[in-house]
Amino acid sequence: MKLNLFKSLPVALAGLFVGTAAMAQEPATTTPQFRTWSIGVNAGALTPLSPLGGRNDFSNNKTSFGYGLYIKKQITNYFSLRLDGVAGKLKGDNTEAYDSGFTNTSTVSAFDTKLNYSASLNAVVNMFNIDMFKKENAIQLYTSVGAGLAGYKPTVTTAGGTSAYAGGKAISELIIPVGLGAKFKVSDGVNIDLGWTINFVDGDNLDGLYKNGNNDKYNYAYAGLEFALGKGKQLAFHNPVAATYDEALAAKNAANALKGDLDAQKAENAKLRSEMADLLKDTDGDGVADKLDKCPGTPSGTVVDGSGCPLKTPEKVVEKVVVTEEDRKVVNEAIKNLEFDLNKATIRAKSFASLNRVAALLVQKNFSLKLAGHTDNTGSKELNLRLSKARAESVKAYLVAQGANASRIEATGYGMGQPIASNKTAAGRQKNRRVEFTLY
Template sequence: MKFNLKKTGLLLTGLLAGSTLFAQTPDSAATKNYVQPFSPGSAFRTWSFGLNGGITSPYTFIGGKQDFKNRGTELGYGGFIKYQMLPSFGLQGDYFRGKLTGSGASTTGASPYGSFSTDINWSAALSANITLANINWRHNKGVIQPYLTLGGGYMEFTPSVKNTTGASVAIASNTTTFQEFFIPVGLGLKFDIAPGVNFNLGYQMNFVNSDFVDGYATGAGNDKFSYAHAGLEFALGSRSKPQLATHNPVSSMRYEYIMKAKALQDQVDAEKAKNEKLQADLAATNSSLATTNSNLDATNAKVNSLTKDSDGDGVPDFFDKCPNTPSGSKVDGSGCPLPKAENVKVYVTEADKKVVRDAIANLEFDLGKATIRSHSLPSLNKVAELLINKNFSLKLAGHTDSQGSDDFNMSLSKDRAESIKAYLVSKGANASRIEATGYGETQPIASNKTAAGRQKNRRVEFTLY
């Protein structure tokens, strides 16, 4: 395979010089790739990997020592993984495999060999990647970013040589496979073809710390070779984040300035419109204020006439059908005196007394508490209905046995009477007609020395009247 590396180098140089001609200028690009200035690295896609393939040759642009006159071109391929630390600086690990060939007399003197062929079994290097044109003060985002690489690593290669008749001969060394340190130096162009996807064109010179890369050590200096390649780079991470290596922070700064200026202008315009509306509303308010005051005076006069109460019975003259009612008279809604209620006698029947007796017989509380047990409630409900329907009054007297302190028994008897009253009121009974009193252990009806006597003394008495 023949390949004119000089012409290729001129082409790469031309692309490098003209990279700023390709740029996205619409503000839509700035919006899409906007990241707030001084954001952490997590706001970007910082990891990427790439694959490439291309042409290898013992020839380099800088010339120098060549052990064979004719330099062949062969295929090579490789890949890398990169971490972008800054918009213009990243670290990448490179891997490469390929082949080198050459023939003809040595450029440094007579050679015992007619040709060589070297397999580069593997090479691994860590390189700094410096992006030159992603920070741009003229465009939102450049389509092309030139870059330089410099690093160091190790490689393993196996050279073989042939004499001028084409027969293989042993190289002048005690081994056929070498591992040596090398320094890769490169440059290239990165083309943004899609979000997070870049097309790379690159040229790399590899300076090996050995003169046996071509299998022939002669003269002063070590061997070197070149690798011209093309490939694709893929950014890792969320597609919603821009790739740090192609991000232009100047564009984000400009976009933020424009957005803040626009927001400030919108605020000024809104305040101006608000003030103009307030002025218009104030003028309209002032023009109607006189009319409002006049209407208010007329309304106040009407209100005074409607609320005037000459006889002081609480009913305005406008609604009073019985004017001049004597002071202190109770009147209805039309201002007329209410009829006097006649005294009505209330009689407690035997059936009423039975309702109360049943309630007393079924009444139980939780031990040492004023909580009424649930099975006592139906009987109390009947007492409440009696109080409501016949408007009776009721006296509740709570009593305890002699166990416990005097103060506790007095409090417990009072709480139990109040608990019954509260329940009857909750069922609709008139609270003003129920009296609840506690007597503690002061009024026993049986001996407190026996359990049966104490049981009788723990009671609440109902007096209906």
């Protein structure tokens, strides 16, 4: 069951890439247009060892020819997915001594493994563009890591002759490829690709010899060509940092140009202000410019006409207000008849007639009136102050409603602070609850 699952993985991965490619045929909406799909072919050296640790099963690991191809989708400027395929041969023997002094007691003296395929899906990360201030670079370094399957058939040589490992059947094992490389852009559509991949095999049977339970490894160092598909620049070589830098630089230049225009405008405004200062100069401070002032030297504070000469203001006629005894009688009657609802500022109806006569007097003779509200000492000081003020305002509102001039009526509340009788008796408290009218 495990073997069938691994065998189906390359087919599933290929289907994923084909489906993605079909979706990519839809019209692109990004601007500018970039090339994001590419294919590559390569050839190089396959070696059954790794410099990253572990002991090899054979002392002399030979280098053999290998070849490969891949399909790549560049998702961002720095990240892509790549489907790789590699094939070739892996060889080794025990004709040399181990560097560590290890003595090989195995009856197997050599192996020759045919790598039918090595298929893996890899995540490729562009580490950086060589020049961070160029929008399009020509050299790029990258790393990769992935997972996949390797199918191979080892043949071993023993003292009795050559024989196929595991009955001559091909083996499939999971592999983890880790690599790095460099690309050199020749044109917008062609790159030279140099790379090196270490493949970690999930098994100890790559060389036909099971030994110590150490998983086998193999290297693939290659050189090849990558062909970018489509139109436009290659997204992998496009540097967004430099593009952002150029945009910021353009914005800075535009800001500097605007600043130059602003400075020129400020200089022009300063020149205009200097010229206007001469035209608007007003030595005596009367509000009329010297060029138009026919009466220069006017004392400060003098009211002048448009030519700067003093205005002759008519003397203010003060109307004398005379309050007669009859007028006071009308007011006193209103005070005597004024009543409010208990603990309220509502005027009772019996007070309306005398208040109407006060209102008529204010309208006819243009008198001014001061209303002073007072209370007894029943309740808190704050409450009585509010009540006295409210009652005085209530009387003012009534008089205004009858036609009196509101600006000539002043309403003030004094609370219980100015009694005219003792608050110890009901009669005294009744006298203290009042609104005084002062006519003037």
